[in-house]
Amino acid sequence: MNQNNHLVIMAGGIGSRFWPMSSEERPKQFLDILGCGRTLIQLTLERFAPIVPMENVWVVTGEQYATLTREQLPDVPQENILLEPCRRNTAPCICYVSWKIKKRNPQANIVVTPADHLVTDTDGFRQAIEEAMEFTAETDAIVTLGIKPSRPETGYGYIKADLAYSSSRKKNIYRVDAFKEKPDAATAAQYVSEPNYLWNAGIFVWSVSTIINAFRVYQAKMSNGFEKLLKTLDTPQETDAINKLYATCDNISVDYAIMERAEEVFVRPADVGWSDLGTWGSLQAQSQRDEHGNALIGNNIAVYDTTNCIVHTTENRRVVVQGLDGYIVAEKDGILMICRLSEEQRIKLFH
């Protein structure tokens, strides 16, 4: 295992779409949403454990999730759990942790991942990440993971790859032509029909020097802010200093702040059973289903004349469902929600 490999798990999301299973008190990444005995953040750490030393694992999350993170990831060093005082999207998060990592190891090579995604082909996934890390260890490239689309999804950004231009060092790594915002349905259908459009999964690989340089060039103010705190980092004054600085940071994604502006951006296509589990529908699609297409997450669920439903309940709670087609039935902490899968975008209006 390369001792320069670092992992950054971004765990600041509040998972409002999975209500009532998720809540601001316990968002999706801290839930065993698949009913497999492990939470999504635990699955995320497991996925990278063979290729990143545990002392190089970093988690950036909201300060209200400090206890949950420590409980669920007891092997991650406490000092590697960075707490954000407020939500500022992914750019400040990555800038902060990158300066922390640079201070500890200027040769670090980093993979950044959301905490709440699912990958079913973990071997293929790790192979893709390792290839990307080997590449960024030797170059000043920024590499994104590009997921082979399986449907004309309008909820994701797309990466347009230049498949004619693969890296001379890594044949599976291609130059990025452009990042495309979430498309409309017709555009998404067009993208899916072409081999060079890939989903942007928000999983990035770069050396610490590359990403710090990119911040210096494209987000000079933000980068300077954190650089000025370099001496304060890893001291008792760090929290106060970060809290003050964070409040002044732009609320901006790393995609917009860096990726869409940088020059040496590459993509590693991957077909690894990835899902962002961003919707109940995607959770249903990724869960084990019975012969009638029902995903039943819970230990005591009985269904009759029921098809294409997802039933999600806390352990051992008894649920009997008759005669539903295409519904979400979710029950937790004294709250029961029943909603058509096709109407799940309205869930945020329910709580």
Place this chain on the structure above:
Amino acid sequence: MNQNNHLVIMAGGIGSRFWPMSSEERPKQFLDILGCGRTLIQLTLERFAPIVPMENVWVVTGEQYATLTREQLPDVPQENILLEPCRRNTAPCICYVSWKIKKRNPQANIVVTPADHLVTDTDGFRQAIEEAMEFTAETDAIVTLGIKPSRPETGYGYIKADLAYSSSRKKNIYRVDAFKEKPDAATAAQYVSEPNYLWNAGIFVWSVSTIINAFRVYQAKMSNGFEKLLKTLDTPQETDAINKLYATCDNISVDYAIMERAEEVFVRPADVGWSDLGTWGSLQAQSQRDEHGNALIGNNIAVYDTTNCIVHTTENRRVVVQGLDGYIVAEKDGILMICRLSEEQRIKLFH
């Protein structure tokens, strides 16, 4: 109030059709199934309280429901709560309590009612019962309450009244031509189209001497069994003696044992908003509904795009329902059931 008036509440049912709200541990009569703050057995007692002295109220129930009965009906004298050791339908129940009443007051005049029915026009109901009791106080008639049918129900027995032959003493009380078993749909439609067919609500009025005589004639063995225990009744030996006798009694309804055989049988037609609340559908029909036909029983239920549903949950539990039409959603004690109203006869298979 006539001091000879007695009330018998039959409360032995196990309410299996209202699962999961009702259970063998707490059947329907002991539940606030309407969400009005009173259980059905409490509503039943209230309905009769103006016409029967409290010391003349009797409850016959299963021995496992003794505590529930005492808790819910604290004003009913403890010695008037008779406990059945096993379920033997209504004939042994009525025979037992009739001998108990006869021993206390040979002039008693009795109304017998199930514990778990609903009446919305309580004034009209009491007027009908009082007329019937005035009639049975002066005659040896057996009177049944006959509910004016509102639909071609196939789940009830019917009473065919001879509307040309009203009693000379009470113009609203008619001789019964015949009792009709639960009809098929075509027969039920025929019944509803004729003015002289009424639902048999299982509510009976008779003097204690009349019903004891009827048991002596039509159920001699059963009647003898209880008569032999006459000296034992109201002694510490009563429970043991009754337990032994009950096990030997036929499992038979009073309709079949007495009503269909007796001679002087009359009916008092009544249109008093009666329901046996025998199904979720009837509960929905009797509950307050919103403008979309939803009966929402619970304090924190929100519905969207939802019509003709009944949602029943324990107090303050939060429920959100989107996009259902014609369903039961019932949740209690860690059990959630969702079922089409049209399929509710299958509920007994679910538990």
